[in-house]
């Protein structure tokens with residue numbers, strides 16, 4: 437049995453689909469089964485990673501876990517999983533985590549490093565997935581695109597290597613179900629570094645419109661983002677974007693090495709999600 441946390445999430449839903457497609461058993465964790473849309477072949481279980489003391493049933497009979505860095509109780513979850521007999525655990529971390537440092541660069545890296553460290557301290561086989569920016573982050577522009585041709589956003593020249601969430605999931609499925617991934621820290625990217633302004637242009641091409649990005653000051657973005665994210669996370673995200681203007685990430689070949697096929701491009705992702713922007 438494979439326990440998929442974040443089964444309703446942008447990556448987790450593809451992990452569920454990928455495991456089922458290969459005939460593996462899936463137990464999907466969600467805080468709200470009534471709202472969750474999860475394929476019928478999966479077993480659905482209610483649970484909150486923030487309440488690990490209530491997760492015994494979710495973990496019973498589970499061999500491998502796909503773990504989101506959510507809920508703020510990494511140590512308790514990792515210890516419980518090991519006690520319950522889990523053999524393998526794949527953590528959705530982030531490319532911002534640094535190894536062998538006393539302090540992580542920001543709050544986002546801090547949260548994910550805590551999960552990595554807790555899991556690495558156990559005797560389970562572990563794999564860390566460290567993706568670059570998700571292609572799906574661009575969905576945050578959808579309301580503006582639906583309203584007009586200009587998107588106002590900070591750091592249009594931030595150059596990232598956006599990855600299709602299905603590619604992250606494809607690597608997760610391999611690590612959950614095949615040998616040879618224990619101890620791997622996979623830095624996952626799409627095939628190409630592109631700016632946010634270019635991402636927007638590709639979304640425009642996918643929906644047959646010419647879209648343009650207009651820079652807004654970081655202070656204005658901070659004000660908007662503080663409405664839905666804690667200040668330390670807002671600072672981390674804006675800091676990463678600012679850094680990506682002058683120090684863009686480079687593509688890695690990890691998706692292709694692990695899955696045997698090249699990663700999807702941002703243009704592929706945009707065509708697949710055109711309806712979300714119309």
Ligand SMILES: NC(=O)c1ccc[n+]([C@@H]2O[C@H](COP(=O)([O-])OP(=O)(O)OC[C@H]3O[C@@H](n4cnc5c(N)ncnc54)[C@H](OP(=O)(O)O)[C@@H]3O)[C@@H](O)[C@H]2O)c1
Pocket residue numbers: 441442443444445446447448465466467468472483484485486504505506507528529530531544566567568569570573
């Ligand atoms: N976005 C990026 O560019 C990026 C880059 C690198 C790493 N990451 C990391 O990837 C992860 C996914 O982020 P996302 O924003 O795209 O989220 P998401 O996958 O769209 O949604 C969050 C998922 O986590 C589950 N969840 C949230 N809190 C939970 C809790 N306390 N207990 C159990 N499940 C919980 C939700 O499940 P229910 O609501 O069904 O319970 C939902 O399935 C995050 O850790 C993020 O930091 C993101």
